[in-house]
Amino acid sequence: MVLTHNLGFPRIGPRRELKFAQEAFWQGKLTEEELNVRGADLRRKHWQHQHGLDLVPVGDFSFYDQVLDMSVTLGHLPERAQSTPGTELDRYFRVARGRSASDTDCCSIHAGAMTKWFDTNYHYIVPELEASTQFTLNPERLLTQIEEARSQGFTPKPVIIGPVTYLWLGKAKDCSDRLDLLDRLLEVYAELLEVLASHGIEWVQVDEPALVTELNSDWRHAFNLAYHRLKSASAKLLVTTYFGELRENLKLACELPVAGVHLDAINAPDEVARIADWLPAHKILSLGVINGRNIWKADLSQTLDWLEPLYEKLGDRLWLAPSCSLLHVPVDVSTEDKLEPEIKHWLSFGVQKLAELRLLAQALNNGRASVSGPLAENAQAIRSRRESARVHNPAVTQSVIRIDSQMGYRQSPYSERIKAQQQRLKLPRYPTTTIGSFPQTPEIRRARQQHHKGELTESAYIARIREEIAHCVKTQEQLGLDVLVHGEAERNDMVEYFGEQLEGYAFSQFGWVQSYGSRCVKPPILFGDISRPQAMTVDWIRHAQSLTDKPLKGMLTGPVTILNWSFVRDDQPRKETCLQLAMAIREEVLDLEEAGTKIIQIDEAALREGLPLRKSDWASYLNWAIEAFRVAANGVRDETQIHTHMCYSEFNDIIEPIARMDADVITIETSRSAMELLDAFKGFEYPNDIGPGVYDIHSPNVPDKLQIAELMHKAAERIPASRLWVNPDCGLKTRKWEEVIPALKGMVEAARELRSEAQ
Ligand SMILES: Nc1nc2c(c(=O)[nH]1)N[C@@H](CNc1ccc(C(=O)N[C@@H](CCC(=O)N[C@@H](CCC(=O)N[C@@H](CCC(=O)O)C(=O)O)C(=O)O)C(=O)O)cc1)CN2
Numbered sequence: 230m231v232l233t234h235n236l237g238f239p240r241i242g243p244r245r246e247l248k249f250a251q252e253a254f255w256q257g258k259l260t261e262e263e264l265n266v267r268g269a270d271l272r273r274k275h276w277q278h279q280h281g282l283d284l285v286p287v288g289d290f291s292f293y294d295q296v297l298d299m300s301v302t303l304g305h306l307p308e309r310a311q312s313t314p315g316t317e318l319d320r321y322f323r324v325a326r327g328r329s330a331s332d333t334d335c336c337s338i339h340a341g342a343m344t345k346w347f348d349t350n351y352h353y354i355v356p357e358l359e360a361s362t363q364f365t366l367n368p369e370r371l372l373t374q375i376e377e378a379r380s381q382g383f384t385p386k387p388v389i390i391g392p393v394t395y396l397w398l399g400k401a402k403d404c405s406d407r408l409d410l411l412d413r414l415l416e417v418y419a420e421l422l423e424v425l426a427s428h429g430i431e432w433v434q435v436d437e438p439a440l441v442t443e444l445n446s447d448w449r450h451a452f453n454l455a456y457h458r459l460k461s462a463s464a465k466l467l468v469t470t471y472f473g474e475l476r477e478n479l480k481l482a483c484e485l486p487v488a489g490v491h492l493d494a495i496n497a498p499d500e501v502a503r504i505a506d507w508l509p510a511h512k513i514l515s516l517g518v519i520n521g522r523n524i525w526k527a528d529l530s531q532t533l534d535w536l537e538p539l540y541e542k543l544g545d546r547l548w549l550a551p552s553c554s555l556l557h558v559p560v561d562v563s564t565e566d567k568l569e570p571e572i573k574h575w576l577s578f579g580v581q582k583l584a585e586l587r588l589l590a591q592a593l594n595n596g597r598a599s600v601s602g603p604l605a606e607n608a609q610a611i612r613s614r615r616e617s618a619r620v621h622n623p624a625v626t627q628s629v630i631r632i633d634s635q636m637g638y639r640q641s642p643y644s645e646r647i648k649a650q651q652q653r654l655k656l657p658r659y660p661t662t663t664i665g666s667f668p669q670t671p672e673i674r675r676a677r678q679q680h681h682k683g684e685l686t687e688s689a690y691i692a693r694i695r696e697e698i699a700h701c702v703k704t705q706e707q708l709g710l711d712v713l714v715h716g717e718a719e720r721n722d723m724v725e726y727f728g729e730q731l732e733g734y735a736f737s738q739f740g741w742v743q744s745y746g747s748r749c750v751k752p753p754i755l756f757g758d759i760s761r762p763q764a765m766t767v768d769w770i771r772h773a774q775s776l777t778d779k780p781l782k783g784m785l786t787g788p789v790t791i792l793n794w795s796f797v798r799d800d801q802p803r804k805e806t807c808l809q810l811a812m813a814i815r816e817e818v819l820d821l822e823e824a825g826t827k828i829i830q831i832d833e834a835a836l837r838e839g840l841p842l843r844k845s846d847w848a849s850y851l852n853w854a855i856e857a858f859r860v861a862a863n864g865v866r867d868e869t870q871i872h873t874h875m876c877y878s879e880f881n882d883i884i885e886p887i888a889r890m891d892a893d894v895i896t897i898e899t900s901r902s903a904m905e906l907l908d909a910f911k912g913f914e915y916p917n918d919i920g921p922g923v924y925d926i927h928s929p930n931v932p933d934k935l936q937i938a939e940l941m942h943k944a945a946e947r948i949p950a951s952r953l954w955v956n957p958d959c960g961l962k963t964r965k966w967e968e969v970i971p972a973l974k975g976m977v978e979a980a981r982e983l984r985s986e987a988q
């Protein structure tokens with residue numbers, strides 16, 4: 230019998246129940262006990278969705294983040310949070326979100342750093358490591374949830390982050406070698422595995438996705454050390470990899486002294502045969518056969534074609550699972566009643582993916598004939614998608630074929646065109662601007678919701694947003710900013726908004742995916758060839774510009790970011806899809822220019838996260854990604870100024886490709902790591918204008934004017950004054966007006982002081 234299991238279930242809830250519970254708790258509207266009840270309720274529902282699987286994951290649920298949970302299990306919260314008052318949960322949220330001191334609270338604490346989980350749009354809280362770090366076991370969360378699952382009739386399989394990946398995800402604060410902590414860490418892992426075994430646990434899923442990245446010999450050695458140390462554990466270990474190929478680590482993974490290995494067969498199909506050959510005969514091979522990163526139905530017959538012979542060979546040693554945790558897909562497509570039925574028929578969210586998994590297992594265990602009906606239905610859906618006239622648009626294919634190298638080039642080099650721009654814009658030295666969005670207030674969101682429900686007419690909604698834009702423009706004028714924005718009030722999200730307006734996209738009502746903490750995104754579904762039926766932003770920008778004499782920056786999301794933050798088709802290379810998006814954005818850019826917009830910003834916030842997990846694959850991605858940006862941006866006249874924005878500070882290693890985008894101005898996130906920005910300029914001088922962020926918008930704290938000035942001085946030491954801009958790290962949509970106004974006031978004053986010093 231082939232066995233089925235799941236690596237993790239989405240925790241946010243089908244209607245974002247977790248988000249609302251978290252936020253209510255943070256606002257003091259829910260007690261800790263009530264929050265725990267809501268958590269247990271969600272877990273119960275999630276396990277019910279996983280009924281029929283042989284093993285269900287336990288410990289995949291989290292009140293904020295699974296990496297932070299693991300830190301708690303290892304007794305390893307940052308020093309600064311260990312002696313604060315309150316319960317364990319309270320300390321946990323202090324690290325997750327940071328907390329300012331207040332009348333009722335003594336202790337100001339800054340949040341742990343957040344960073345992207347591999348190549349996904351999920352963010353985890355980075356473990357803070359130091360030479361002196363100690364670990365102590367705290368298994369309570371796992372033990373409670375094991376009992377919960379068991380009492381509900383499920384066989385629990387605890388999910389933990391493996392010791393090597395845990396260190397790999399962490400950051401050494403004191404430049405010490407993270408691997409020096411391995412011995413200490415392994416003591417606690419060994420203890421944890423014993424405790425789990427003593428609670429009747431047979432299998433533990435030990436996630437080691439670091440195995441799909443390039444590892445030097447120290448890290449490879451660490452894998453051997455770790456699993457030799459843990460091999461006497463009474464629980465059986467399933468070393469779990471996902472998101473990519475094992476390549477040079479495949480042998481290493483096969484030879485670890487553990488009871489089984491999980492391979493992502495969706496991302497590493499070519500390694501399946503090899504791992505099946507190499508894995509010693511006493512080990513289990515778990516294969517991730519259902520894609521945990523997209524929302525398409527799997528082609529079950531085709532999957533069975535290659536699985537059947539493998540099952541014949543491996544027998545009971547073969548397990549089936551999704552490729553990775555289902556954290557990255559929405560919960561349930563069945564409640565989507567506004568999707569076109571034809572398109573809905575092609576889709577599979579978390580609940581449906583598990584049904585596909587059960588079907589595959591039944592087909593292997595009892596023969597295809599035992600599930601012939603569902604298999605036929607699946608085959609019909611696959612065929613319908615492949616042959617659908619909705620998917621293919623010959624005119625779009627043609628327009629991509631016609632892209633020539635000329636289209637990615639500006640008329641003149643930066644050094645010449647910047648003069649035309651300066652003459653037209655007449656900006657002061659150290660021009661001040663923002664990244665685009667202003668606070669998305671509950672009132673704006675409510676108006677949009679009412680409009681969706683039909684409670685607010687189209688014209689009333691438009692009037693409401695135009696008012697908001699007017700307020701935003703006026704506030705920026707009062708603050709004395711130099712380049713204004715319209716504030717993005719009309720956008721639910723910087724990607725979903727464009728998806729909704731482009732042909733070739735569908736969007737769900739409830740397809741939420743957790744991005745971090747309580748924040749979710751609803752990635753739109755790119756199913757077909759992309760075209761732009763009409764201008765998407767021009768009316769809003771024209772309205773905003775009509776309210777001010779200052780230059781108003783048009784605001785677009787770039788093709789690479791739209792691609793990386795959408796669920797995209799799997800029937801053509803990503804490059805192809807990206808170029809189609811680039812052509813649509815290019816048309817919008819030219820329409821904005823035609824409407825008199827002097828500055829156009831094209832955000833590429835997700836360019837970095839799209840980088841392949843292995844450096845050796847970077848160049849090919851960067852080549853087409855940069856080309857797509859250039860096609861989108863560079864069709865404008867010399868006097869039109871192109872801005873781009875990226876929100877991550879680690880851009881040292883890709884500064885040259887970024888320079889190739891040839892945007893006139895780039896604004897980037899830097900305020901939390903001023904030193905890293907300076908590093909980037911050591912070997913390579915960024916040739917165009919640059920605005921290093923001087924206001925950390927991820928924190929509710931209002932930055933001090935002196936702090937801002939200090940960051941600007943640091944930047945001015947490195948970047949010629951004539952090319953330096955002054956701006957926040959990123960958009961202000963998650964902030965409140967009362968935070969934004971004093972912060973921007975300080976920023977504008979700091980820029981003025983810098984100007985007067987320079988004279
Ligand atoms: N796609 C994407 N990825 C990104 C980012 C980003 O901006 N977009 N930024 C970075 C950080 N990630 C972030 C992800 C989400 C949010 C965020 O604020 N999300 C909102 C939802 C945004 C949204 O789509 N809002 C909709 C729906 C709003 C809503 O919740 N409506 C209520 C009703 C309104 C009310 O009464 O409040 C409801 O449906 O129940 C809208 O504005 O229209 C949230 O979780 O709260 C912020 C940052 C990296 N990745």
Ligand SMILES: [Zn+2]
Nearest residue numbers: 834876959960
């Ligand atoms: Zn940003």
